[in-house]
Amino acid sequence: MPHALNEPLPEKIKQLEELRGSRVLVMAASQLDMEMLPELYRQLRAIGRGERLDVVLQCRGGVVNAARRIALLLREYTQRLTFIVPFHCQSSATLLTLAGDEIIAGELAIFSPIDPHLQGDADGGESTAVSSQDIQRFGEMCAAWFGADAGQARAEALSLLSASVFPPTLTAFYRTTLELRQIGEELLRHQLPQCDAEARARIVEHLMSGYHSHHYAITGDELAALGLRVRSEPAIDDLAWDISRMLQAHIGGGARASLEAPVQDALLATRDGVAVRYRRPDGLLPRWSCSA
Secondary structure: OOOOOOOHHHHHHHHHHHHHOOEEEEEEEOOEOHHHHHHHHHHHHHHOOEEEEEEEEEEOOEOHHHHHHHHHHHHHOEEEEEEEEOOEEOOHHHHHHOOOOEEEEOOOOEEOOOOOEEEEEOOOOOEEEEEHHHHHOHHHHHHHHHOOOHHHHHHHHHHHHHHHOOHHHHHHHHHHHHHHHHHHHHHHHHHOOOOOHHHHHHHHHHHHHOOOOOOOOEOHHHHHHHOOOEEOOHHHHHHHHHHHHHHHHHOOHHHOOOOOOOEEEEEEEEOOEEEEEEEOOOOOOOEEEEOO
16 A cells, blocks of 8 residues: 655665664654564664664554563664654553664654553543552652551541452552562663662653653653663754654544544554554554555
């Protein structure tokens, strides 16, 4: 299927490669998921294993274990992995960047906390999400706002939660929190191998619980202040932003011409071609369209 990005995007990638002296892969997605792995594997095999790989990343989140598996696959194909972030790089995408040797953040780069969420349905069928921090800080809120005893408030919160949430579900949420912490520390070893385990654990813990909202827009400078290897590179800002604008215009449900049109929900591109995934509104399996 012909795609509007088949010509301009590979040309921008070639320009970025000349400027950086590396191979470049563009990865964009509404949500990172395991189904991206086969096409990513195909693209990486075509590139081949090399010394330097730059990944221009634009994504608002996704599945934690998909982010981990994507990170490990990328690491298999290069000695030095750099993430270039011109705009959105949130939640699981922020987690993914921990596996890079460095992160090059544009002026508008948006990262976010990586705290896990418990998904559910509210009255009326609306989807809801509760952060682990919403649960853990209930006692603190009661003490600060109402002068209640924090310990007693936590005990009452546990009783209320057990009555409204199936206890094994709450335990599974706790295990998800432990898993996320483990994955964060595992990936961060690639970026900060010289740091001791406690220092890496503190960074991951801050990304999980150091902010008051999952939607807090973390800047590149704030990530650097935490100890991550984040820097700016003005020489590539214009090219990276041009790529980001192309992605904004084509990837995601909001970029469709109509509600009946299939959603272009993921893209992988190199200098040799563009692969776009189309997710159809009828619920049938998504399909990749590749120009090379």
